[in-house]
Amino acid sequence: MTTLPSVRLGSSPLTVTRLGLGTWALGGDNWAFGWGPQDASEAVATIRHAVEHAGLNWLDTAPIYGQGRAEELVGEALSVFAEDARPYVFTKCGVVWGGDDEPGTVAGRRQSIERELDESLRRLRIDCIDLYQMHWPATDGTPLEEYWQTLADLRQKGKIRAAGLSNHRLDELQRAHAVAPVDSFQPPFSALAREAAEEIGWCASHQVGVIAYGTLGSGLLTGAFTPERAAALPPSDWRSRDPGFRGRGLEKTMRLTRTLSAVAAERGVTTSAVAIAWALECRGVTGAIVGARRPEQIEDWRAAATVRLSTTDLDRIAAVIRQESIGSGPSHPRTEPRAA
Secondary structure, three states, rough: OOOOOOEEOOOOEEEEEOOOOOOOHHHHOOOOOEEEEHHHHHHHHHHHHHHOOOOEEEEEEOOOOOOOOHHHHHHHOOOOOOOOOOOOEEEEEEEEOOOOOOOEEEEEOHHHHHHHHHHHHHOOOOOEEEEEEEEOOOOOOOOOHHHHHHHHHHHHHHEEEEEEEEEOOOOHHHHHHOOOOOHHHOOOOOOOOOOHHHHHHHHHOOOOOOEEEOOOOHHHHOOOOOOHHHHHHOOOOOHHHHHOOOHHHHHHHHHHHHHHHHHHHHEEEEEHHHHHHHHOOOOOOOOEEEEOOOHHHHHHHHHHHHOOOHHHHHHHHHHHHOHHHHHHHOOOOOOOHHHH
16 A cells, blocks of 8 residues: 555544545535536445555545545445555535425534434444544534534544534634634645635634645546547536636636646646645645546546645646636745634
């Protein structure tokens, strides 16, 4: 097994590799944000390859991914590992479906979170969640302080080892941290989406770990996307409905990707590895969640954990971001964001 660089996740007890496997796409196509059909046996093989061969020591999932399907596949994949050999499992709560709630409701009530936790533990076939995160701010009227206290209590009781927030704003992070320490924050962050730079800067100053998702722009930054491929996405793939995958948005991204590919060629790695390494260069980013649907896809980006981009590399990438007016936020990952 390959050994990857690892680092402490904020002030939590977890030491994590700088790359972790994301399982959003493994949830299949039977829900609103699916990625198209997914073969179950290939999903299980991908998870096991990430751990046994690629050296990743954590997986990120959520109940809403395939409405429980991704967690079930993680549970199946990890069932062959001894307790002391399995990777950390990160999952989330909040987004619910069925029952008394409208589909897509983000429920923050204590009883709802505790029920979700029990259901996730059952699907995952484990006794404790290593990192439990509130997926989005609650939409059912539950105050942030209330649902964050619930997660802090679960951490205190030992049902989860660490607690975090995903997709929250800076003021929400600050309010939660005033109630009980926040172990980690999970924002979208890539050369395309840099709006979370301020939150990441705050986390760096407060010993809060950051695990970035979307570092490959949902596939746009792999170097494999073309207008033809984007047009051929099936209706069951949410990207077929996203404006970033067609027209002017796709043209701008492809200009950025060409620069990433040029840097990759000089470094002897893939375009995907450079795109992920860009995000890892940001002060405060602990690790990156990267998705894969087949084992060989992991090999395409695993080098991101060890490749270092030079100032010249980053300047070249920043120049394209500015010229094409791509996204908002610092165009250079080593720019110090303001930490409130």
